Amino acid sequence: MPTKIDAQKWYERNSKRIGVPVDLIRQNYREEFEGEKDIGEPLEIPDKMEVFYKYTYGQQSRFFREIRENQKLYGARCKKCGKVFCPPRAGCPHCFEDTEWLPLEGTGTLVTYTIVYFSNSVFARKVPFVCGYVKLDGTDFLILQSIYMDDVEKARPGMRVKVCYQEERDGRITDIYFTPVDE
Numbered sequence: 001m002p003t004k005i006d007a008q009k010w011y012e013r014n015s016k017r018i019g020v021p022v023d024l025i026r027q028n029y030r031e032e033f034e035g036e037k038d039i040g041e042p043l044e045i046p047d048k049m050e051v052f053y054k055y056t057y058g059q060q061s062r063f064f065r066e067i068r069e070n071q072k073l074y075g076a077r078c079k080k081c082g083k084v085f086c087p088p089r090a091g092c093p094h095c096f097e098d099t100e101w102l103p104l105e106g107t108g109t110l111v112t113y114t115i116v117y118f119s120n121s122v123f124a125r126k127v128p129f130v131c132g133y134v135k136l137d138g139t140d141f142l143i144l145q146s147i148y149m150d151d152v153e154k155a156r157p158g159m160r161v162k163v164c165y166q167e168e169r170d171g172r173i174t175d176i177y178f179t180p181v182d183e
Helices: 007-018 022-033 058-070
Strands: 073-078 099-104 107-116 129-136 142-147 160-165 176-180
Touching: 007 022, 058 073, 107 142
Parallel strands: 142 176
Antiparallel strands: 073 099, 107 129, 107 160, 129 142, 160 176
16 A cells, blocks of 8 residues: 655655755645656656856956955956946957956946845845846946845935945955945
8 A cells, every 4th residue: 555655744854854944845846745646757856966166267367356355346448449347358248359457446326126035045145135236437337236235125226336345255246245325
């Protein structure tokens, strides 16, 4: 006689095994335990994958080192058309010319944003938080970054922001964030 699986125990066991909340396991695997499943249907089970690797920033390495080591923000200016990129690019996608490093003030304008109320991201310091596109002063393009503020409901397009640096920096884009100029 077939053994009936206790779904709740299965959810809890797999939640503990891979470090995911029970509710998330239940939400994604409820169909497996509700209703009839043909024994020949594909069986999906929760698992996690950790991959450790070495990553290089290549020609953008200075951008990340300046943030990590000097708490300075740099862009890259095209030597031909003068467009300024931040995050920087080694070459201009418009002219196909090389770029040169350019220090930036670190102030800008919030162009558009969303308020994030739920996140499983390691990028989130706390929820809710604002994630938005910022046009830095002196640049021609936008950078997507977190904006930390006490009251996320006060975020608005056109809001002036300034770059801030995490106390502990690792050489990642998350080493910087923005705050409103008036906070």
